[in-house]
Amino acid sequence: MLEDYPRYPDIHDVNLTLLNPRMLVDVTPYMNPSPFTVSPNTHVSQVFNLFRTMGLRHLPVVNAVGEIVGIITRHNLTHEFLQARLRQHHMTS
Structure with a gap:
């Protein structure tokens, strides 16, 4: 499934x-001036x-x-994605 998603360059690598x-294209007219955001420490349940x-x-x-x-996308909160991240975290610690 992960191979099906396109991979884009890091924003810092774009010249x-x-x-x-x-x-x-100026996308300012289509942007939300005050979107919902979360911090890196926001609980997954929130x-x-x-x-x-x-x-x-x-x-x-x-x-x-x-x-x-x-x-964060909705995909990041799927059971499979979270299980894979937990396994990866346990392997590195």
Whole structure:
């Protein structure tokens, strides 16, 4: 299943100076100016409740100064995904 998802480069590896400025699209009019966010220390149960009650598909994870440090999707809360992460955590500790 993991092979079916496209892999994208890390945002820090993208060199925008190589892009033609005419190829860029301003998405500001379509953005939510105050989206729901969570911190890296938010409990999984709270994240799950946000997904369930608000009908969200993605949740930005922000640090103490509001910088995006990650994103959580509904897929990240599936039983299989969480079990795999727990196994991985136990192997490294």
